Amino acid sequence: MAKFVGAVVVDKETCKGCGVCVDACPESVLALHRDVNGKGYHYSYMKDAGACIGCINCGVVCPDTCITVYRAKAS
Amino acid sequence: MGEVKLMKGNEVLAEAAIRCGCDGYFGYPITPQSEVMETLMAREPWNETGMVVLQAESEVAAINMVYGAAATGKKVMTSSSSPGISLMSEGISYIAGAELPCLLVNVQRGGPGLGTIQPSQADYFQTVKGGGHGDYKLIVLAPSSVQEMNDFVDLGFELAFKYRNPAMILADGAIGQMMEKVELADSKPRWTKEEVVEKNGSWATTGKPATRKKNIVTSLEMDSGRMEQNNLRFQDKYRKMEENEVRYEAFQCDDAEFILVAFGTCSRVCQKTVEMARAKGLKVGLLRPITLYPFPNKIIKELARKALGFLSIEMSAGQMVEDIKLAVYEAGSNARVDYFGRMGGIIPTPTEVVEALEKIFSWELSYGVKRSY
Amino acid sequence: MEIQEIIKPENLVYQKTPLLNDDVMHYCPGCSHGVVHKLLAELIEEMDLQEKTIGVAPVGCSVFAYNYIDIDWQEAAHGRAPAVATGIARINPDNFVFTYQGDGDLASIGTAEIMHACNRGENILVIFINNGIYGMTGGQMAPTTLEGMVTSTTPNGRNVDLNGYPMKITNLIAQLPGTSYVTRQSVHTAAAVRKCKRSIKKAIQNVLDKKGTSFVEVVSTCNSGWKMTPVDSNKWMEENMIPYYPLGDMKDTIKGEHSDR
Structure with missing residues (x-):
């Protein structure tokens, strides 16, 4: 069991669906959504939210700065 | 002093x-x-x-x-x-x-x-x-x-x-x-x-304080409409310069029948030319543009009303002469505009200029009136 | 723990720096430019340099860099950013001045300006984005295009007999006594981004300490120009670009001292 739990908030409309965050996620939390945003991009989202450890790798690699990350100690 | x-x-x-x-x-x-x-x-x-x-x-x-x-x-x-x-x-x-x-x-x-x-x-x-x-x-x-x-x-x-x-x-x-x-x-x-910020802080890259928006110095504008507006603003500015900043020196132009137009080194040569020509009885004056842009169109138009001819003296193949022609044309005058100059680093002499004047304007000098053509 | 319990201000660990404004960047999805812009903005914010910083944007894809980071900016002519930055920095030595240039801008049309600015040891930071291609004009060959690499002007791959060799300009820059810190980084993984940020921070500090020119090359991707997905581009870069342009510090000294390795 991970010591930390995290949550990723993707600004859906700013995301360009490049998928770099999906590739950077060590826990395979993120995926590109079936749906598209207003610009027609398959935006990134937390497919497996429970697996997030809040490592912020996704935010660090995001070229469009559309990711905010929260982290809390696992209860 | x-x-x-x-x-x-x-x-x-x-x-x-x-x-x-x-x-x-x-x-x-x-x-x-x-x-x-x-x-x-x-x-x-x-x-x-x-x-x-x-x-x-x-x-x-x-x-x-x-x-x-x-x-x-x-x-x-x-x-x-x-x-x-x-x-x-x-x-x-x-x-x-x-x-x-x-x-x-x-x-x-x-x-x-x-x-x-x-x-x-x-x-x-x-x-x-x-x-x-x-x-x-x-x-x-x-x-x-x-x-x-x-x-x-x-x-x-x-x-x-x-x-x-x-x-x-x-x-x-x-x-x-x-x-x-x-x-x-x-x-x-x-x-x-502080003076730089006070005078130019609205546009200059003085470093962005929290109190103002960032200043971006660029000539780039991808929006055609805005780029046209930029150009129109520049043109407005140029018209203001034309209204307010023309500088020139007129030398013995009041009674002149022939106006030499020359700037820089050539204008020095032409001062002597005016002296020599006047000594020969030719009514010659000199207009020396000090601002080449904005060009002194207005004074040329005024002089074109009574002058018989303009001679642009240049150390080139004749460039400013085109602007003089434009001004004379705009004045509706039929005063003749011509050019004399030297190139390749040679400065024309006052004697050469007097000779050129007499040759180019021989018709006007003979008959004392503008030649219609 | 429910997600809503995690998403609370006290648990915030990563967010956009306020120095980056809300304009959506014009870059293609996955473009390295966005990451490097972000690092610069974060560092200017963290080092409290907003009022001192003047950025010089290039001609190339990053021509609009000035739209995104809230500092004073100037847009240079193609390749001339180091000369523009020289003018700013010489006359305002208290400012922090940086240029942001691509490979066409810095290593082709602007070779004279970058060499001489670095040789004079101007107190500026140079960020050099090397993605081996001209992105903005549609994917033509750059001086850094790899041998055999296909671009729109080398449709059969770069032929070194015809086009010359991919230029390792950062290696040349490191030879110049005016430079203090010369490094080659990348931003293709989270670890690489963190390392790149440390390098840029050090480079900025060197400029503030007036040690001479600091030069940070970032080996980057251009997935549109390379005609690959962003993720594949990162992998291709790792396999092809980085072996030719190996990462790491090339020089770490102060200007005038020769300790280049």
Whole structure:
């Protein structure tokens, strides 16, 4: 069991669906959504939210700065 | 009265720059204006006023250093000679497009190409019609003496900042190299950081405080509508210059039947020409444009009402003559406009000019009236 | 723990720096430019340099860099950013001035300006984005295009007999006594981004300490120009670009001292 739990908030409309965050996620939390945003991009989202450890790798690699990350100690 | 000295035109440019509170000079050596940077380097103004002097790796770099420094709202300048100005033309276009004030000096030599190091006025078109790309104008001052090399440095900066537009002193190798008596301007301090922010903080890259929006200095605008608006704003500015900044000197024009038009070195030759022609009984006057842009159209139109002819005297194949023709045409006058000049670094002599005048206007001189054609 | 319990201000660990404004960047999805812009903005914010910083934007894809970071900016002509930065920095030595240039801008049309600015040891930071291609004009060959690499002007791959060799300009820059810190980084993984940020921070500090020119090359991707997905581009870069342009510090000294390795 991970010591930390995290949550990723993707600004859906700013995301360009490049998928770099999906590739950077060590826990395979993120995926590109079936749906598209207003610009027609398959935006990134937390497919497996429970697996997030809040490592912020996704935010660090995001070229469009559309990711905010929260982290809390696992209860 | 200020300090009086015997100096070369190029040396005076350097001295005047230091004394008028110039913040920086960026240049590259080229004959016949190398004394400008040589004088500055020997004077070491950074110890005295804090003025920066830097020898760039090329004219291309020098003008871009001016572009960068001018964007910060300070008084900066460069100088070069014809081939160097060609290289700088890209940067000058950017400076005009970004609406930055700065002072440029062209101590002209003969072209085209590497040409010659002797004096010339063949960069008239390049200077007043725009050497670089796009619809832009420089404020162009044409000194005819070493004294004016001094006076136009401060005036050039004043006009450049008034209109946020590059100004150019268009001299030639003779004015740059000759030694004359000059009364130097009194020294003014450089603007303080606070003064720069107060005067130019609304557009200059002075560093963004929390209290204002960021300043972006650019000539780029991808939106065609806005780019057209930018161009219209530039054109408005140029019309204002045409209304307010025309400078010229009229010499014995009041009763003149023939008007010599000449600037810079040629205007000195023509002063003597007027004397010689008057001694022969010819009613000849001299109009000396001091600003080549804005061009003194209005006075030419006035003179065209009674003059029989205009003769443009140039050290080129005849460039300014086209602007005189335009003014005379706009005046609805049938006064004849012609040109006489020498090229390749040769300065016409007063005798040559009198002979040219008599030959070109032989019809008018014989009959005493305008020739209709 | 429910997601809503995690998403609370006290648990915030990563967010956009306020120095980056809300304009959506014009870059293609996955472009390295966005990451490097972000690092610069974060560092200017963290080092409290907003009022001192003047950025010089190039011609190339990053021509609009000035739209995104809230500092004063100037847009240079193609290749001339180092000369523009020289003018700004010389006349305002208290400011922090940086240029942001691509490979066409810095290593082709602007070779003279970058060499001489670095040789004079101008107190500026140079960020050099090397993605081996001209992105903005549609994917033509750059001086850094790898041998055999297909671009729109080398449709059969770069032929070194015809086009010359991919230029390792950062290695040349490191030889110049005016430079203090010369490094080659990348931003293709989270670890690489963190390392790149440390390098840029050090480079900025060197400029503030007036040690001379600091030069940070970022080996980057251009997935549109390379015609690959962003993720595949990162992998291709790792396999092809980085072996030719190996990462790491090339020089760490102060100007005038020769300790280049």
